[in-house]
Amino acid sequence: MHQAQPPSCYLCPLCAVPLQLKQKSYVCANNHHFDLAKEGYLNLLPVQFKHSSEPGDNKQMMQARRAFLEAGHYEPMAKAAAMMIAASQPEQLLDLGSGEGYYSRQLEAFCPHTMSLHGVDIAKYAIAAAAKKQANARFIVASANRLPYPDQFFDAVLRIFAPSNDAELARVLKPSGLLLAVTPGPRHLWQLKQFIYAEVREHALENPLPPGFERLDTQRISYKITPNPQQRLALLHMTPFAWRANEQVQQAIEKANDFEIETDFMLTLAIKSV
Ligand SMILES: C[S@@+](CC[C@H](N)C(=O)[O-])C[C@H]1O[C@@H](n2cnc3c(N)ncnc32)[C@H](O)[C@@H]1O
Ligand SMILES: [Zn+2]
Numbered sequence: 001m002h003q004a005q006p007p008s009c010y011l012c013p014l015c016a017v018p019l020q021l022k023q024k025s026y027v028c029a030n031n032h033h034f035d036l037a038k039e040g041y042l043n044l045l046p047v048q049f050k051h052s053s054e055p056g057d058n059k060q061m062m063q064a065r066r067a068f069l070e071a072g073h074y075e076p077m078a079k080a081a082a083m084m085i086a087a088s089q090p091e092q093l094l095d096l097g098s099g100e101g102y103y104s105r106q107l108e109a110f111c112p113h114t115m116s117l118h119g120v121d122i123a124k125y126a127i128a129a130a131a132k133k134q135a136n137a138r139f140i141v142a143s144a145n146r147l148p149y150p151d152q153f154f155d156a157v158l159r160i161f162a163p164s165n166d167a168e169l170a171r172v173l174k175p176s177g178l179l180l181a182v183t184p185g186p187r188h189l190w191q192l193k194q195f196i197y198a199e200v201r202e203h204a205l206e207n208p209l210p211p212g213f214e215r216l217d218t219q220r221i222s223y224k225i226t227p228n229p230q231q232r233l234a235l236l237h238m239t240p241f242a243w244r245a246n247e248q249v250q251q252a253i254e255k256a257n258d259f260e261i262e263t264d265f266m267l268t269l270a271i272k273s274v
Contacts (some may be wrong), residue, residue: 009092009118010140011148013044018150041131042140044148045122049195056123062100064234066129073225073235077182078267080101080221081158082110084269085180087119088104090155095119096144097162101130103135107158109201118154121162147172156180161238166210170272177272180217183207185220185264192236192261195253196244205266213270222264228252 010019018168019026019034026042044223048198056064085093085107092211095104098119109118117137121127124141130199131139143163152174160182169179186202193200209215227235232253236242243255 006121009116009138009149009153009274010042010044011146011150013046013049013142015269019148036231037128037131039128039131041127041141043124043127043141045124045141045143049143049146051224051258056121057099057121057126059125061237062123062126062129065238066100066102068101068227068231068234068238070179071227071231073227073231074102074263075106075241076223077263077267079110079220080219081160081180081267082107084217084219084267085156085158085178086111086113088156088178089113090115090178091115092154092156092158093095093118094149094154095158096157096169097121098130098139099123099128099162100126101134101149101253103160104130104139105134109241121174123206133214143247152177158182161271164210165267169210170212170274172197175272175273179210179213179268179270179272181207181268181270183266183268184221187222187262188264189235189239190262190264192232193241196241197247203264207268209268209270212272212274214273215268217269219267220265221267222262224262225261226257226258226260229256232256232261 008018008020012019012032014032015030017028019028023034093115098121104119119139120142122143127139127141148170149172153170154172156178158180184203
């Protein structure tokens with residue numbers, strides 16, 4: 001007797017028809033195959049859609065990010081984000097640009113209800129590391145610009161310092177689905193930026209929402225951290241301004257006596273309204 005196939009949550013990245021799990025591979029009706037990696041993640045980024053051989057963060061960046069985050073410097077923000085998301089008790093939740101999965105793990109730790117947790121990142125090493133640490137979440141390598149999920153699949157999307165594509169975001173969320181975006185507030189990492197810029201400028205306080213979303217709540221979370229020299233460098237490499245820091249600047253950041261760095265996060269909760 002044939003067993004009924006469970007409905008698939010993935011679409012084939014080549015022909016957009018549903019993928020079904022057959023043993024350790026996901027297969028579409030047109031016989032495109034995607035094997036589950038030994039760490040349990042799925043690579044749904046076909047080579048023809050990659051713009052470089054190793055898109056996103058590399059292994060070294062991923063490890064530095066994990067070390068910094070696991071030291072707890074961003075835990076107050078992660079906890080606040082988890083609380084904001086958990087209040088709506090989403091069943092299907094996507095961590096978009098999940099990196100090595102720190103926030104997915106925090107979500108699981110802080111959310112009392114059960115949910116299906118999905119993570120997407122374009123960086124293979126990050127997804128492999130995320131999948132290895134959280135076997136009950138479903139991590140895939142894919143681009144935010146082509147999410148291989150059906151329309152209206154998710155109850156909520158978490159996007160923490162990650163790029164996204166407005167149209168794809170709106171497509172994969174259910175009607176009245178929630179988006180929680182975490183972006184830098186005006187004074188985020190001010191003291192680190194002082195090593196790099198002659199004149200540090202504040203970020204804008206408000207972030208524009210994607211079209212078709214309405215703001216429900218904004219929380220600003222700011223506090224000071226005192227990372228050690230290695231953590232300061234890891235933090236630098238997590239930022240978009242790292243490329244401006246030459247060898248001399250990096251040494252100055254590493255060699256400086258311990259100093260406080262302001263964090264400043266904007267947590268914006270929005271609802272899909274059309
Ligand atoms: C600044 S990191 C944030 C990661 C994680 N949310 C965090 O805060 O630690 C941005 C992440 O977005 C990923 N990324 C970059 N471009 C992407 C894309 N087009 N689609 C999906 N992820 C992407 C990077 O690989 C990286 O893991
Ligand atoms: Zn296919």
